[in-house]
Amino acid sequence: MFARTILAISLGCAISSVVNAENTVSNQIETIPANKSVPIESYSLSQNKAEPATAVPAIDHQAVIDESSDAEDNADESSVNQPSVDAAIIDNTPPAPVTNTDRAVTTTSKNTPTKTTASLGTWTLDGINNSVWSTGMPIDGRYPVFAKLQVLLNDNHASPGPIDGAIGKAENLKGGKNNTLKAISAYQTMNNLPVTGILDQATWDSLNSKSNAPAFVEYTITEQDLKGPYAASIPSNYAEQAKMKGLYYTRVTEMLGEKFHMDEAFLKTLNPNASFKKAGEKIIVANVRNDLPQDIHLIIAHKGAKQLYLFNSQNKMIASFPATIGSTDTPSPEGTYTIKSIAPNPWYGYNPKNFVQGGNMKPLSLPPGPNNPVGNMWIGLSKPSFGIHGTPNPSTISKTASHGCIRLTNWDANDLAKRVKPGITVKFLE
Structure with missing residues (x-):
């Protein structure tokens, strides 16, 4: 209980420092002309399947670079110099089912023979x-x-x-x-x-x-869920990844876990009798929504709290995400920057000048997909090679180190990308 109280106090102090910092930097934000506002468009949703509408991102014509050697994550982003690989960063065809879903309305009960309290x-x-x-x-x-x-x-x-x-x-x-x-x-x-x-x-x-909607609902697995595309496996060596058509999900439960913002092991435990191999099979899933407020004025990346905080133009906190933000050895930058570009399904540029992975001594371009080292969303910052992005390992968010950037779950990164635009201020706090 003492440890919990101390954590609560430290988080309270962190949030207080965020509010104070927000007040000092809010006046620094320049008005962005309407013709420079390039938000990611909302996804088109249906009850059992979500399909992405065509997005019009601001394109950063440099490849995203990974410099991670994290044992648990095996992939991360860049916090180093300008990349030398100039690869295409946009793939107009989603490499795998998207991670967003509408709030379903089915409330049919389903008995699940698991532990009770x-x-x-x-x-x-x-x-x-x-x-x-x-x-x-x-x-x-x-x-x-x-x-x-x-x-x-x-x-x-x-x-x-x-x-x-x-x-x-x-x-x-x-x-x-x-x-x-x-x-x-x-x-x-x-x-x-x-x-x-x-x-x-x-x-x-x-x-x-604040809501009358059920927290969990029954979901029917579709033919599209099973179709994928899926990869048989994701090799750890970047040279092998670079040969793949896409760094797709490797199994249905991985895709569904991200689609419904659920830990994959918990999804399977909650549905012990499900095979996840049959269209029409019904499972219990979280009834999540993805509709952040649109008035995002400032983003605070708080290294100590391992959180990303969003503020509106009235200096009010309106959202938060758990985040992995740098490490002691490879810290995130200090100071204030702006969002420069938004790139869904980015290619990932590996350069051995920044770090060596798997003995690879030549630059590589890794294809898009949710298991790409930066996940399926890249929000580039005005500091070259730094950004906010997704991850192939959502369970590690805020629990491991990164190599400089701000790492979120894929769904949180996608949610954020739909609401931000170039020019929004991002401030790093200790």
């Missing part, structure tokens, strides 16, 4: 949706009520990262790695509640008052 809900569709938190209940662990909480946080623009139904134990909260507690703190800040980072009755009631 009487006071915190059961692992069935109705059990999760009807779970209710109250004072005196557990403050950590994996329970249906926490899965519901994570969906509510996601829907109110305080991203908890991959939804897995769990809040970590106190001894695992050091270093800003508990994404759900950080999301609670951000939600409390955005809604003028006491910032504790702890789920309390006021926070729970506030979250539930």
